[in-house]
Amino acid sequence: MQHDAENGGQGPGAEDLPPPPTPADLLEVGQSVASQAEVFLNSLMRPWNAYQIAIALGVFMVAVGLRWVFGPRMHDWMRTKTGWPRWRLKVLVVIHKRLRMIFFVALIWAAVLIMREITWPSRSYMLGIIANLATAWLVVALATRLIANPFVRQVVRYGAWIWITLTILGLTEETVAILEGMAIDLGEMRLSVWLAIQAIVMLGVLIYIARFLTKTTSERVSRNEDLSPSLRVLIVKVLQIAFYGIAVFVGLRAAGVDLTGLAVLSGAIGIGLGFGLQKVVSNLVSGVIILLDKSIKPGDVISLGDTFGWINSLGARYVSITTRDGKEYLIPNEDLITNQVVNWSHSNEYVRLDIYFGTAYHDDPHQVRKIAIEAAKKVDRVLDFRPPVCHIVGFGDSSVDYILRFWIMDPTGGLTNIRGNVYLALWDAFQENGISIPFPQREVKVLEGSQLQTSQAEFGKAAE
Template identity: 55%
Template sequence: MNQEQLPETLIEFLVSLWNKVWMLSEQFLTPGWRQYQMLIVGGLVILAYLLRLLTKTQWDNWGHRRTGWPKWRLRALIHMIRRLTLIYFIVLSWAAYLLMQNVTWPSRSYLIGIAATLATAWLVIGIIARLVRNHTLRRLFTWSLWIYATLVALNLVDDVAEFLDSVAITFGAMHLSMLAVLKALMLAAVLLTLARFGSNAAGKGLKGNSDISPSMQVLIGKAIQLALYGLAIIISIRAIGFDLTGLAVLSGAVGVGIGFGLQKVVSNLVSGIIILMDRSIKPGDVISLGETFGWINALGARYVSVVTRDGREYLIPNEDLITSQVVNWSHSDRYVRLDINFGTGYGDDPHQVRRVAIAAARSVNRVLSTPGKAPVCHIIGFGDSSVDYVLRFWISDPTAGLTNIRGNVFLALWDAFQAEGISIPFPQREVRVLNTPLEISEPVEEPAPEAPKG
């Protein structure tokens, strides 16, 4: 459509809309059943508000007693209680409409039927809109459906659709109208919402399947999410009228340029897929990477979330986990062996020291005592001032921390050695002060050099 035809079409639409509004206003201003219906609708609104004031307390008390209901049902109940006036108006208006349809002419209840239809549509739209989590998208979705429901109730859909279809831009053989764009946007909102629900449902189903490993659950969930969202976007673009086959060459050229600029992003994405496929790291594993020690909270497409014992959450790029040396404390199993080095005096019996150290380690709660995982103690050398030992023990819950269990074992060793009279030597230095004074020689004066002769 060219620029000269667009103003003419807009003017024609505005004139037609003004004529219809004027005709409706004349009909409402003319005494008769239309005014009576408006009065009836106003009375029903007042009656619905009074019913809300009378019954809201009873509904609140009844809702507070629903302690065994699931959260989604309680949220729905709260949503309905907040709209008691609208619900009462819907019930009263439909009752009045059906009653007047049977006792009088149908035309004498036409406006009451429109009011009941609009109120019902608004209630249903408000309930459905709660499924959209994003606040901006929810408002856009709500207002779009409200406008469409109002046009349907007033029988203005065809006129508005004809005007929106006339506002268009032509690109060669493609005719892009405002109506097609709005339909595509609404379709995209619905499809993206359905894709989110589908991906969440698939994720919950995969988590409940014990036959699939956690890493494969994440990989399959990401693949389903990508497929659903990609399908929703493609269908929305096709709804506008774009021919996606013509974008193949352009997308290839753009992809090469983007690939050079997003090397790190692509590397992290590929590394994330490799991590999920080889199952070297999975949610719940305890890892060490450099100075970071914690357990994996989630696997993302670009990074891995690692939570440390102090509550910090590190987002480590997937590439670092592929190219760096990572210690996975729970890769094949969750058993971890810890070593503690200590020393005792040469006057203490080594056999007794080993027995006391093993018994002290066994007394700590998290230390395992099962066959093959029981604590052991060995002599590793004779030091300058002590006999050196190593105490080795196993734990099965590294997520509970390593420093705290080492500290508890050290404390148990201290108490046990104190009770058995075993000494823990420490380096000592002796400083001797000699009584003989030091002889300090007096400096000898050298003769001054003679002046040169002549």
């Protein structure tokens, strides 16, 4: 109790921990392992152990033969089950890949049971070890198929195989002692290979749990229609940081890593942020501001400079924007904070569009306005409850100039295409009603007494 009080009630103090192994201890452990290996090799030379190994090899050859016979037949049978659920087919594929090991485990246990019935238990001891190892390896191989990441799956599989093998052979204490002896001192902290392995395993398990919790919680938050899209993204980001941060902290503490040295590391990180990561930090902070003020959210249609498109996702460093031509732009969050952004659907989805056109002076402006409004109303996506309007904006050199304004409520459907449809509707309506769209014309007047002369050479060049 005195130690707990001195250490803040968090467990035993440093004086309660076992002292690190000395070179003499490591030498003694190595000699013990070597002697056990020598005894094991000598035992293989005994007749009753030799024929157990021979039985195991024979069982393995039988398993290979069964795999060679039944493997192709099972494969052909699986190809006929096209209507089965996908998960069931995946199970069959895994079983087909491990068919030889499955046959070997079944046959080796049958051999062990038969040997125990017809002879002494010591005469089947080695067969029992082989059967336990084969069963454990098969269970690990099947269980690790649940891990989607190939690299993580291989690491977990081989790590579990090694640890289970050492456990069955009774070599765990010697292995731990050797790994504890392989260490370096970092100030007051002693970092051994065994401590590093414990930390990696603990971190891997906790990070996997944190990833599962984050994914499950994020799916529930994303389905909550009472929250705005930007608030959903913010909650998901906070949960990710919280779960992964807790996983790393708890994992390191559980593995026995001294975290007081992180103060020095945080100081170094602070210096690095001050000199080399200003833009990164600025983008991270800008991303948090965007999520908090809800200025943009996934699904909004925005314009930033020459970029026009809708927002796919809000990242920690950038915003993903997809344009109408299929290009995906990754805009840094800082640019969205410091530059002028046009959000076509910030407070509502209604967008007013303007197009300009001109007609000849001999066309009645009242009739032109009426025809233009009726033509715009007939175009899909143009709103009826916010009817189009048409106004004269000036008298040009060769035309009366008009502006036609209309409203839409789906900017995600595009702006250029709706403008083009309205222009086509105006063209058709003007053709039907005899409204002409003028183009600039120039008159050349020859003054009285002047002559227009063209040389023969210039005339020939013009003819060519």
